[in-house]
Amino acid sequence: MKIAKHGGNIYEVAQKLGIQPTEILDFSANINPLGVPASFRKALIENISMIENYPDPNYEQLIDGMSKYHQISPSCITVGNGATEIIFSIISALKPKNALILAPTFAEYERALMKANCEVHSYRLKEELDFTVDEGFLKALDDSIDMVILCNPNNPTGQMIDSEMMELILDKCRELRINLIIDEAFNEFLDCPEERSMISHIESYKNLYIIRSLTKFFALPGLRIGYGISGNQDVLQKIASGKEPWTINSFAALAGEIVVEDHEYIDNSKNWINREREFLFKGLQNISQIKVYKPEANYIFLRVVDDSHISLQDKLLEKRILIRSCGNYENLDGTYYRVAIKDRDANEKLLQALREVFYEN
Ligand SMILES: Cc1ncc(COP(=O)(O)O)c(C=O)c1O
CATH class of the missing domain: 3.40.640.10 (Type I PLP-dependent aspartate aminotransferase-like (Major domain))
Structure with a gap:
């Protein structure tokens, strides 16, 4: 499936899959999961x-x-x-x-x-x-x-x-x-x-x-x-x-x-990012088929390093999880992806889905 050049186009993806946008767990847009202040x-x-x-x-x-x-x-x-x-x-x-x-x-x-x-x-x-x-x-x-x-x-x-x-x-x-x-x-x-x-x-x-x-x-x-x-x-x-x-x-x-x-929102957001960045980074590092680049912000860049040639984006979409494929950036290819850091529940779902994808292959 070819998906638009920015992350976050859950409307297009949902339409192609014949489901509602709310049924997709969106890791493609890098937005604070605490939502609107x-x-x-x-x-x-x-x-x-x-x-x-x-x-x-x-x-x-x-x-x-x-x-x-x-x-x-x-x-x-x-x-x-x-x-x-x-x-x-x-x-x-x-x-x-x-x-x-x-x-x-x-x-x-x-x-x-x-x-x-x-x-x-x-x-x-x-x-x-x-x-x-x-x-x-x-x-x-x-x-x-x-x-x-x-x-x-x-x-x-x-x-x-x-x-x-x-x-x-x-x-x-x-x-x-x-x-x-x-x-x-x-x-x-x-x-x-x-x-x-x-x-x-x-x-x-x-x-x-x-x-x-x-x-x-x-x-x-x-x-x-x-x-x-x-x-x-x-x-x-x-x-x-x-x-x-x-x-x-x-x-x-x-x-x-x-x-x-809104200092309360700002402080809560900082606590979330400090906790979840470490959690997701470490969780991803434990999957040997991917190389994970150390994150500084609220998203993590990674590369599939095994030789299975899978489309990780397509595999995760089967589980209704959307990640950003980076194959359309100059100087990258289809082995690179970007995932947002979300709340603990969502991050755990992503890690579990990735483990399933790589164990199945
Ligand atoms: C690096 C960078 N700058 C700017 C923007 C656009 O931000 P805005 O939504 O404020 O137009 C984005 C959106 O993805 C971005 O990644």
């Missing part, structure tokens, strides 16, 4: 009549919320209909001619670059280095490149760029006048997320653009809310002038103000 559920019901008015076109309260969350000036923030809108709008404002991205990485960078008629070059991460960004990447940065996009942690590999390497990349990009976009959509799932974010560098590096999303950690993929952070006011102005009005609906704007203040 209760604080936002309550606010949504109390504020349902907001729908009768247009949202504030400047989203001042939302931007103030993000500014407090990151302790940065509101003037450094641009908000959008998911991180995806921000990726497209930054690229459209900067008009790069030659961009360098990682392979594998999140697919929307290439689409956004191609839409801007930019030539896309990929740096093929090395399997023998577990797909980490290595010295060779620095060497690939030269005068011919005017934009670099990094995903940190990278999707689908879950690998973080080493902090010393990141400093070297920042310096080299500034020296060569390369615009550097760092997508931190999964930052909140990391240990010590603030320390590992590059937000604190925006004033020193005016060529730096950080992408953030509320989709993943706050379990709001259907709402669509993300934002960009930069110290480059000229480019932020350009983004603002190119934007369509009201791309963020009133509820998404409200969510942004509320969820980042």
